[in-house]
Amino acid sequence: MTRRISILGSTGSIGVSTLRLLDEVGGDFAIEALIGGRNVDLLAQQALKYRPAITVLADPSQWSALRDRLAGSGLEIACGEDAVCAAAGRKSDLVMAAIVGIAGLKPTWAAAGTGAILALANKESLVCCGRALIERVEAHGGRVLPVDSEHNAIFQVLDVNQKDKVARLVLTASGGPFWGRSRAELGQVTVEQALKHPNWSMGAKITIDSATLANKGLELIEAAYLFDMPGEKIDVVIHPQSVVHSLVEYRDGSSLAQLGPPDMRVPISYCLGWPERVAWQAPKLDLVGMKTLTFAAPDESAFPMLRLAREALAAGEGMTTVFNAANEVCVQAFLDRRIGFLQIAEYVETAMMRAQLPSISSKDHTSRDMSVQGIAFALDIDAQVRRLVADLFFSARQHV
Template sequence: MRSPVSSSRAMRAEAGPRRISILGATGSVGTSTVDVVLQQRAAFEVEVVTAQSRADELAAIAIRLGAKLAVVADPDAHGALVAALSGSGIAAAAGPAAIIEAAARPVDLVVAAIVGAAGLAPTLAAIEAGADIALANKECLVCAGTLFNRRAAAVGVGVLPVDSEHDAIFQALEAENASAVDRITITASGGPFRTWTLEQMSRATLAQALKHPNWTMGRKITIDSATMMNKGLEIIEAHHLFDIESDRIDVLVHPQSVVHGFVAYTDGSVIAHMGAPDMRIPIAHCLAWPKRVAVATPRLDLALAGTLTFEKPDLERFPSLQLARRALESGNWATNILNAANEVAVQYFLAGEIDYLDIAATVESALDLATATVGGAEVGSIEAALTIDAEGRRLARETIARRGRLRAG
């Protein structure tokens, strides 16, 4: 096992504020990052903020942070962005190429919070430019983990994990004793369906699936929490972040969401990380690392929290965990297919076109079919990753269409 920041440039002494860029500033992680920066204005200097298309919202963020450049990926939103930034002195740009160029501007740290495969190229561009990465984009590791790590190591940058579970492991990991780690454990809330039967889950509505008991997140990640695919993806992330085998990564269901991760050492010691379920906590840790900054977040009161409980996940009711492990054992092509098929299935569920249990079934079918079409393919470039991603999406849509025809018949 290794620390993901062993070659980090952030370990070097810095004079003045840390220069950062925020990719995906209008999403849930992005807005939490903005809040942390606003609470510690003297500690950070913002170079770039980006968004997909929310021009007015992005412009407001850019102005509040004093960013030098704001970029929207959607070219149609460029005019609105220019208008919203008029008189501010902040430059505006638009288009996927502009996002990549903005990600490569010289800074100390890039917060990679663009959702989906669209975050791959900008994050790799930031690495090539020599910035440390505060990584909130799962796809960089799930779709192209080997390529991502190889480039980060070659350039000599560190990857700070923003996900609360991986940040917990990072904080509990003693870098000097990484070779003495026995196993790691990431926790899961269990989502809204933790105690539901399969029969009940077969009738689950979108509103029920979106009602997370602890966390406030975007719609896609909330559905992933309901299916526990988020934990499957986090197993894959942990493998790439910490260079640890799947069979040494455990998942425990912990409904209170107080303990976010454990590191168990070969002498029997177990170090756990605890905190309130608030994404600003791991974000603040990554932004300031290796230092810490004061941020107004909920403080954990164990007396008030009371009893903390843990249980093993039910793999029959939550098959996504096993699908993720299966994909991880097969290689990056399979984890790429897993992610792409899941994204498509979740989109269809959010649109009301498939049932809740169809999500995992669609992913499993896509994995089975992909063995014949892209099985064993190398993910040695962004282009290769995107090609496999497109195949996973095609197979998922084909599976959903076939199921629809069977039901109609």
């Protein structure tokens, strides 16, 4: 039977890899929706090749550019945020949720209500929605499959029937381009250096997050929600070779890990094939050639984002949204060269101290409305934190 697949963020690093893998291993598939942000040329090329039922660009100012590129193709097109959400909410068998940042929240939430398998790359939506996102997917008969290599690794080796026998989850982290540097040295790093990840080729936002270890902080929160584990049972270990993608340590002394080359196509192919494994020309691990695998404790004084993420998780879901929003604004400001590398964590910490969180009781949490109102809580906090950080930037400029 033909599988219908939607790709949210098809023009990004994960989206492009997904389409390439579908060419190689997808079997009988049809594309339901292709959704991009601003890259009209690439989206139009993809649409002409895959002929989706609908092609959507988030940026409404490029509507005529998309229309012109697809003129005569007979393809249905749309632009703007509402169109993105409507397309994400169309019935399909599998949705790859790979829009970056909070922009992915509404579309991912819409996709979660379709009953499709949700291959979740957009970790930010889980960080902001918590278990409510997973509950929504499951309430509609779907299933969340983690795309992040660490969570995909844990998903593969975690025995869900024996979760009470789990001592801890261990997330591995490459450490990014600045692993080993002192806090003083980090004060001088440039955007170009931060964008050069030693192992992974990824979009700009996650690459900067990897350099600050915010990405590992987001992943710690993601793991807590995905696997319903308390933060105290999740550890992070620096593993610069990025070969061991995470471990589950059981209380009987066994630790089960998933290994693979640092290539996102491996976890993506796992999601595309699930519950079976697909055969493709996957890159192979050269165990003998790699010689050494090393592991070290993270340096939280040089990389405070990990500590801040842990504090946010302990404070609850509203604070994880604060952490995410402040980080997102600061990463963009760093990329725009408006703040320095170390200031990212400083502003995030200040935002976490000053944000006014609406109260959300555990009862509210479990009975949360499963309609789109279910994300109003996260969107409100996100908007508030964006204003707060903008004010912090403004007052900092007044004082130079």
